[in-house]
Amino acid sequence: MQSNRYIIIFSLVLTAVLGGLLSGVSQVLGPTQKKAQDLDTKKQILGAIPSEKEALADMEPEQILARYAEVINSVVTDYQGNLVDTNEKGGPMVAEEVNVEKNYKKSVEDRMYPVFKYSANGEEAYILPVFGAGLWDAIWGFVAINPDLKTVRGVSFDHKGETPGLGARITSDEIQERYQKKSLYDANGEFVAITMVKGEKTPEDRLGPTRVDGMAGATLTANGVNDMLLNYISYYQKYFDKHVKGGAMSLNNQ
Amino acid sequence: MSTETIEAPVAKESEALLSKRRKKFITDPLNDDNPVTVQVLGICSALAVTTQMKPTMVMAMSVIFVLIFSNLIISLMRNAIPGRVRIIVQLAVVATLVTLVNEVLKAYAFDIYKQLSVFIGLIITNCIVMGRLEAFALGNKPYDSVLDGLGSGLGYSWIILAVAFFRELWGSGKVFGYDLMGAIGFENFSANGLMVSPVGAFIVLGFIIWVQRAKTGYVEH
Numbered sequence: 001m002q003s004n005r006y007i008i009i010f011s012l013v014l015t016a017v018l019g020g021l022l023s024g025v026s027q028v029l030g031p032t033q034k035k036a037q038d039l040d041t042k043k044q045i046l047g048a049i050p051s052e053k054e055a056l057a058d059m060e061p062e063q064i065l066a067r068y069a070e071v072i073n074s075v076v077t078d079y080q081g082n083l084v085d086t087n088e089k090g091g092p093m094v095a096e097e098v099n100v101e102k103n104y105k106k107s108v109e110d111r112m113y114p115v116f117k118y119s120a121n122g123e124e125a126y127i128l129p130v131f132g133a134g135l136w137d138a139i140w141g142f143v144a145i146n147p148d149l150k151t152v153r154g155v156s157f158d159h160k161g162e163t164p165g166l167g168a169r170i171t172s173d174e175i176q177e178r179y180q181k182k183s184l185y186d187a188n189g190e191f192v193a194i195t196m197v198k199g200e201k202t203p204e205d206r207l208g209p210t211r212v213d214g215m216a217g218a219t220l221t222a223n224g225v226n227d228m229l230l231n232y233i234s235y236y237q238k239y240f241d242k243h244v245k246g247g248a249m250s251l252n253n254q
Numbered sequence: 255m256s257t258e259t260i261e262a263p264v265a266k267e268s269e270a271l272l273s274k275r276r277k278k279f280i281t282d283p284l285n286d287d288n289p290v291t292v293q294v295l296g297i298c299s300a301l302a303v304t305t306q307m308k309p310t311m312v313m314a315m316s317v318i319f320v321l322i323f324s325n326l327i328i329s330l331m332r333n334a335i336p337g338r339v340r341i342i343v344q345l346a347v348v349a350t351l352v353t354l355v356n357e358v359l360k361a362y363a364f365d366i367y368k369q370l371s372v373f374i375g376l377i378i379t380n381c382i383v384m385g386r387l388e389a390f391a392l393g394n395k396p397y398d399s400v401l402d403g404l405g406s407g408l409g410y411s412w413i414i415l416a417v418a419f420f421r422e423l424w425g426s427g428k429v430f431g432y433d434l435m436g437a438i439g440f441e442n443f444s445a446n447g448l449m450v451s452p453v454g455a456f457i458v459l460g461f462i463i464w465v466q467r468a469k470t471g472y473v474e475h
Contacts, residue, residue, distance in 0.1 A: 002336040010336055014343060018350045025354060029361040036364035161372075163451070217447055 041096060042068045045116050047156035048127050048144035050180060052120075053173075071120040072127075079109045081238030100131045100140060113235060118144065125153045126244075128236055132228025135220040137161035139170065139228060145184070149240055152194065155179045157225065167221030178212040184233060186210050191237075193230035196222040279401040283409030286470060290413040291463045295381040300414050301455040303373045307430045310418035312359070312366050313373060318407030320351045320377050321386060325403035327351075328391040335392070344387045345378070352377045382410055413462065420458045425449030 002010075039061050046052045046068055056064060074095030076084045087093045095114035103111040116127035124147045131140040141157035154177075157170040169175050179194060186192045192210050200216040207213060214222050269276070289295045296317075303313045327347050328335070335343050356374045359367040377383065386406050391399040422428055427435035427443040435443035448454050467473070 002338075007336040007339055010334065011339060011343075014346060018346055022350060022353055025357055029357050032361035033357070036361060036367075040364050040368075158368075166447070166450070 038096065039064060042072075044156050044158060045072065045096075045127055045142050048142040048154050049118055049125060050154040050177075053154070053156070071118055073117045073119065075115050075117070077113045077115060077236075077239040077243075079111060079113070079235060079238065081240075081242040083243075084112060100129045101138060104131045104138075108235060111235070113239065115236070115239065116142070126236075126240075128233060130228045130232035132224055132231065134159055134162045134170075134224040135167050135218070136163070139221070139224055141170075141228075143179075143229065143233065145233075147244075149244060150183055150185050152179050152182050152184065159221075162221050163218070166215065167218040169215050169218065170221060170225060175215065182212060183209040191234060193226070193233055195226050198222070276398065276401055279398060280405035280408065283405040284412065285409075285466070286472070288409045288413065288466070289382045289385070289406050290410055291459070291466055292472060293382075293385070295385055296410055297459075299373055299376060299380060300410075300417060300459060301452040302376075303370065304414050304418040304421055304455050305425065305450050306422045306428075307415070307418050309366060309369050310414050312363070312370055314407075314411035314414055316352075316355045316359075316370075316374055317377055317380065317382070317410055318404065319355060320348065321383055321403035321407040321410075322400055323351050323403075324348050324383055325386055325391040325399040326396055328387050329394060329396040329399035332392050332394075340392065341384075341388075344384060348383050348387070349378050382406055413459075416462060417455055417458045421449045421454050425454065 043056060043064060046056060046064070052067070052071070055067075059067065076093045076095050076098060078084055084093050087097075093112075095116060098112050098114045100114075103113075114129055116129075118125040118127055125144040126147070126149070127142050127144045129140065129142055131138065133139065137160035139157065139159040139162065141155055143155050144153035145151070146153050157176060159168060159170060162168040162170065178196075182194045184191060184193055186209075195211045197207065197211050197214045198219045199214050202213050204213075283289055287293065290297065290300055299313065299317075304310050324344070324347050328344055331343075352374060355377070356367070356371060359370070359374065386403060390402045394402070419429060422430075423434060424446045426445050427433060427440070446454070448457075
C-alpha cells in the first residue's frame with residue numbers, strides 16, 4: 001500500500017504530463033483545424049449553387065479556396081439592413097467568421113446577418129445562411145437566391161444530430177435538389193418561403209412552386225427546415241429593401 | 255565455441271515474438287472470447303456508429319489505437335500506479351488518448367470528425383478499453399499488453415464492420431457509399447428504414463451472435 005504522499009504526487013505529475021501533452025497537441029493542430037473548419041464552411045456556401053457543387057467534388061482544398069475568393073463577395077448586415085464593418089472587438093467584420101449559431105442565441109434584432117454575394121460568368125445570386133432547430137439538435141445551411149429575390153437557385157443543408165436515414169437526409173443531394181427553382185413567394189405575391197410537405201412521393205403538379213416533396217419518417221425535421229427557411233430569409237428583407245436595386249418586395253407592402 | 259554454448263540456453267528461454275501463447279492474445283478475442291458478442295461489452299457504440307461502413311471503419315481504427323496505446327501506457331506504469339487510484343489513472347490515460355484522436359480527426363478529416371465526434375468522445379466509456387486495462391494491462395508486460403489490445407480491438411472491429419455492412423446494404427443498398435444493390439441488378443431496391451435505426455443493429459448483432467454460438471457451442475452460464 002502506497003503512502004498518501006506518493007498517491008498525491010503521482011496524481012499531480014500524471015495530471016501535469018497529460019495536461020501538457022494535450023495543450024501541446026492543441027497548439028500544434030490548432031491552425032490546421034481552423035483551416036479545415038474554414039474550408040468546410042466555404043464548401044457549404046459554394047455548395048448552395050448547384051453548378052458549383054458539382055465542380056466541388058473534384059476540387060482540391062486550395063482550388064476550392066481560390067474559387068471561393070474568385071466568386072464570393074461577402075458583407076455583413078444588421079437586422080435594420082445597415083452594413084456592419086467592425087466587429088465587437090473593433091476589428092474588421094468578416095462575414096465568414098460570423099458564427100450563426102452564436103448569433104441564433106441573441107434576439108432577432110441583435111443578430112449579425114452575413115450575405116454572400118455570388119457572381120460568376122454573369123450569373124448572380126445571394127447566398128444566405130439559415131439556422132434553426134431540427135428534431136434532435138441544430139440544423140443549418142445556406143440558401144442561394146436568384147437576383148430577382150424570389151426564386152431559389154439551390155440550398156445546402158447540414159445538421160448536428162438528425163436521425164441517419166431519416167432526418168439526416170436533408171444533407172443528401174436528392175433532398176436539396178428539390179428546392180431548386182422553387183419560389184419564396186406565392187401566387188398572391190406573399191412571402192411564404194418554401195414548405196416541405198408531410199409524406200413522400202407527392203406528384204410535382206400537386207406541390208406547385210412554393211412546396212417541395214417531404215421525407216417519409218422525418219416530418220419533424222422537415223418542420224424544422226420549414227421554420228428555419230421562413231424565419232431566416234425574412235430577417236434579410238430589410239437588407240434587400242435598402243441595398244438591392246429594384247429588387248426587394250418587403251413583407252408588408254407588397 | 256564455449257561462448258556459443260553459454261548463449262544458446264538464454265536464446266531458448268526468451269519467448270518468440272509471436273509464440274503460441276502470444277498468438278492467443280490476438281486470436282481469442284476474434285471469436286471465442288469476443289468482446290462484443292461473448293463478453294457483451296461496447297454494445298452502445300456498436301449500435302450507434304454502424305449505419306454506414308466508412309464512419310464505422312474510422313471508429314474501429316480509433317478504438318484499436320486507443321486500446322493498444324492505453325494498454326501499453328498502463329502496462330509500462332503498472333508498478334508505479336497506486337492501487338487506490340488506479341481506475342482514475344486509467345481513465346485519465348484513456349481520456350487523453352481519445353482527445354488526441356478527436357483533435358487529429360478535426361485537423362485532418364473534418365468531414366468524418368463532424369460525423370463521429372460525439373461517438374469518438376464516448377470511446378472513453380467503452381467498457382472494452384477499461385476492461386482490458388483492469389483485466390490485463392495492470393498485470394502483464396508491455397509487449398503482451400499491446401498484443402492483447404490489438405486482439406480485442408480487432409475483435410471489436412470485425413463485429414461492428416459486419417453489422418455496418420448489413421445495415422448499410424439493407425438500409426440504403428450501398429457498401430462504402432457504392433451502390434452495390436444497383437450494380438448487381440436490383441435497380442429498384444427499396445431501402446429498409448428499420449436497418450438505419452438502432453433497432454436494426456440489435457437485430458443484425460443478434461443474428462451474428464446466434465450464428466457464432468451455433469458454431470462455437472458457447473453457452474452463457
